[in-house]
Amino acid sequence: MDITRRKPSNTTSPVSSLLKAVSILQCFSYDEPELGISDVVRKVERPRTTVHRILSTLLRVGLLIRQNNTGKYRIGPALYTMGSLYLVTTDILAAAEPVTELLNELTGEAIKISVFDRGNVIVIKKEESRHSFRYQHAVGSILPAYASGMGKAFLSELSDIELESLYPSEILKPLTRKTIATKTELKEELKQVRSRGFSVDVEGNTEGLSGVGCVIRDATGKVAAAMSIGVYAHTFTEERMLQLGTLNKIGATLISYRLGYQDPNNVVRSLEEIRAWWKNSQRQKPS
Template sequence: MSQTVDRALSILPLLARGPAGLEQVARHLDVHKSTALRLLRTLHEHGMVHRQADQRYRLGARLIALAQEAVENIDVRAVAHPYLTELNEACGHTVHLAVRQEDEVLYIDKVESRYPVRMYSRIGRPVAVTVAAVAKVILADLPEAERRALAERLDYPRHTPRSTPGPAAFLKELARVREQGWATDLGGHEETVNCVAAPVRGADGRVAAALSVSAPAAVAGSDELMRLLPLVRRTADAVSAEYSGRPPAS
């Protein structure tokens, strides 16, 4: 029975690459065509595959619906929280998780610093979207047209001399973040606070959230915080792997 299940499940990744005929499925499984046909019929009965008019098979609507339902029911905060706690224990600084909501980016989880000087931030509160590292990571993943439209809609308050001055500078920064895969806020919102952030990706490869490590300069300067970037990125990759159901990146 386990071999039958294994063979049936092996058909699905093949069909995910595109429709396949009976002979191609049998060759992929290294079985006789009659065996492949039995497996395909069983999957078809459960809506996992669909037989086209040209006699080839593709993934069925039921499988796609189940996958979508599963993704919608995964709580990124529940998945990420143990990793945020572990990251906080490793570095001692404040760790945040944030997601996008329309034109805002909101903190949805936080693990406090173990140091006496702490960050003023609250779960459910929007970040300073034009300067915050978590916002840059999330917004950099948007399609270009959407990025440009958003950049034109936003206001650009001068929190500090390092704040993003306007749409052109913001788009340039997002392009850099998109290319390098991480972001910083080195005194852009508060002159005495630095932050590094990395993306959490979903099953579709798109950025679903961002996690960050933040610290007052009195506790950790920008150089020290940048040395934590590899750890932040590894943590984000680990959350992404569990959240998306994919193996961790090497």
Template sequence: MVKSVDRALTIITLVSKRKEGVGVTELASNLEINKSSIFRLLRTLVKHGFIEQDLETKKYRLGYKYLELSSMLLESIDLRTQAKPFLEELESHTNEVIHLVVYDQGEVVYIEKIEGNETLRTHSQVGRRAPMHCTSVGKVILAHLPLNEILDIIDKNGLPKHTEQTITDKELFIQELGKIKNQGFGTEVEENETGITCVAVPIFDNQKKVVAAVSISGPSTRMSAERLIVIRPILMDIGKKISSRLGYKDH
């Protein structure tokens, strides 16, 4: 690796985790390098808009360059364009929150969210990452990956407990993925957030590879077992339509 690039990216990662910003002393301590080197790296990042300094606190935070880049990235993802009408159709049928996610480096990334007409507070937002093992979208994607890739993700990220309902046993989790693959959908009942239930289906491309997942999320009080039976076929139909738009043929 190029050490200076590695350090610059580490600075960006550290700064991104702190809304109030990070000071030079703390950055120097975390990277175990002197302040003068930190200043040089920060000046370069500031010049290119990736980092900016709060003139009052003197701390550094993310620059607006990321909004520009993230907007360009989202616009370049054709999946969003192709899926949007179907996501809106799904929302019109359910009035619940609809998510579209993609798989990236052992996690899922939300690339679209339609709020629905019902009130629901969730941690999800476009651009945010989420674990795979305790989300319905993550589980349906995992279920269609090769076993060696699944095991690599589990070994790397583990199966950390998010709520009392999170599956943390490796053998049980693999069994759950097998069930999801066979039935064509995945359900998550308060495994990631207490009080929230989600159901998801995978999205496939023209190479028959899983590339994304779409889900319906709502409070567990509304997303009862009876209601899930009603909305599952609608969701599965939408999943097939999006996959078809991406060139997938189920034969």
């Protein structure tokens, strides 16, 4: 009889390792913000060597820190940042949802909300276009800021020193034939964004897709997110750009107001005001 001997496996599946790490992180609480390795071993009921290995990994990536004087562990800055991002984006999504739904209803176009992270924008909410064509940028998509309407809105808020830090090289990596190619061109376009009050992107990240973007502010006036309206590039005339750019700016103003920001120069307090503005703008279109 032929017997095949199986080699013992010393590997651990990624999912199993992740679950063990999560179980260790869940040991920390408001009542017990600091724990020694013996405390963690007792709580998770796993071998000390396993716990030590996982703790070392969590330390290395900043999810935990170790107190020098006691040797005990506590939640690290990386985990705090993730938690803070959750709180911020949860507030933004709640404030933005009725506005993005209305803009999508009025225009039929894709509406996106994003946050800024180290030179990139991360899409955190999207209302799909009501047209048959669907854009590829789903929630969780990451785009370089210089190649997107929302990104340019974010970048327009930065100083020259901050821009130099983000883009030390003059050449910017292209995503399409129409992506901004240099830092000098980017700075010139950001001047227009500041002057106009909203950004414009013409097929900078996706062939056939153009759009407008505007920042959203929190109660302190700090930029918390950005919103965009994306359209087919062939429909993006100068007139439509101005109409959608203004609508997007009004919508972002209302979201900012719902987050607690008071702007005496842009007083929009309700969805009805946005709907009325859009109806009036439609009447003024040349026949």
